[in-house]
Amino acid sequence: MNLYGASGHAKVVIDIIHSRMEEIHYVLDDNPAITGLYDYPVISSFGPEVLRRGTLVTIGDNEIRKKVVDRLDGPIFKAIYHAAAAVDPTVEFGEGTVVMANASINADTIIGKNCIINTGATVEHDCVLGNYVHISPNAALAGGVVVGEGSHIGIGAVVIPGIKIGKWATVGAGAVVIEDVPDNATVVGNPGKIIKYKNEENEQR
Numbered sequence: 163m164n165l166y167g168a169s170g171h172a173k174v175v176i177d178i179i180h181s182r183m184e185e186i187h188y189v190l191d192d193n194p195a196i197t198g199l200y201d202y203p204v205i206s207s208f209g210p211e212v213l214r215r216g217t218l219v220t221i222g223d224n225e226i227r228k229k230v231v232d233r234l235d236g237p238i239f240k241a242i243y244h245a246a247a248a249v250d251p252t253v254e255f256g257e258g259t260v261v262m263a264n265a266s267i268n269a270d271t272i273i274g275k276n277c278i279i280n281t282g283a284t285v286e287h288d289c290v291l292g293n294y295v296h297i298s299p300n301a302a303l304a305g306g307v308v309v310g311e312g313s314h315i316g317i318g319a320v321v322i323p324g325i326k327i328g329k330w331a332t333v334g335a336g337a338v339v340i341e342d343v344p345d346n347a348t349v350v351g352n353p354g355k356i357i358k359y360k361n362e363e364n365e366q367r
């Protein structure tokens with residue numbers, strides 16, 4: 163497989179890949195100033211033949227990861243999870259999703275494409291996560307939580323059972339979410355409160 167994005171996030175994905183003894187063929191990045199990541203040379207100029215084995219887009223920012231996936235002229239690699247992640251066999255993943263060490267994902271959860279379930283995160287039973295979601299390290303989703311496309315749950319945040327989080331929303335680090343979160347909203351604190359929206363026309367401060 164290839165990695166696209168020679169970032170800090172890519173370093174952690176390399177750990178997953180090593181734990182699974184999969185082979186990395188190329189590390190790619192748009193920035194020609196980045197020439198290496200660990201022992202891997204990084205290339206910024208390449209033809210379609212480089213992409214044929216499948217690529218994981220290793221960019222932490224959800225919007226930028228989507229932009230790169232949308233323009234990629236080749237297949238996305240299957241979902242991959244660290245050998246030290248605890249994943250129930252009933253869990254379904256979309257392609258390009260990565261699960262870091264010590265994450266736990268419980269029964270009948272469905273996770274979309276190109277998501278990140280980061281180190282030590284908990285995604286409980288019966289959750290549904292859209293594409294391009296990022297659950298940050300040590301964040302916890304209780305049972306039956308729904309997270310819409312592109313939303314980012316910050317480090318150490320907690321979401322109580324059955325909550326629905328809309329698309330492209332942000333939950334701040336350490337927040338405790340006890341009410342549904344609309345699309346594009348940013349929620350912080352305990353209990354979580356909306357502080358802004360991505361689209362100014364929706365702003366309700």
Ligand SMILES: CC(=O)SCCNC(=O)CCNC(=O)[C@H](O)C(C)(C)COP(=O)(O)OP(=O)(O)OC[C@H]1O[C@@H](n2cnc3c(N)ncnc32)[C@H](O)[C@@H]1OP(=O)(O)O
Binds near residue numbers: 316317335336337348
């Ligand atoms: C491996 C990895 O590193 S994975 C990456 C994990 N990353 C994260 O978890 C990042 C999470 N991001 C945050 O928590 C950010 O602070 C955000 C997204 C919630 C807000 O960021 P910004 O939009 O830049 O907002 P800004 O910093 O201007 O803060 C706005 C207000 O919210 C407050 N605020 C910001 N974040 C939080 C928070 N997590 N909890 C409580 N209050 C917060 C600020 O104090 C500020 O309050 P004020 O208006 O009274 O001064």
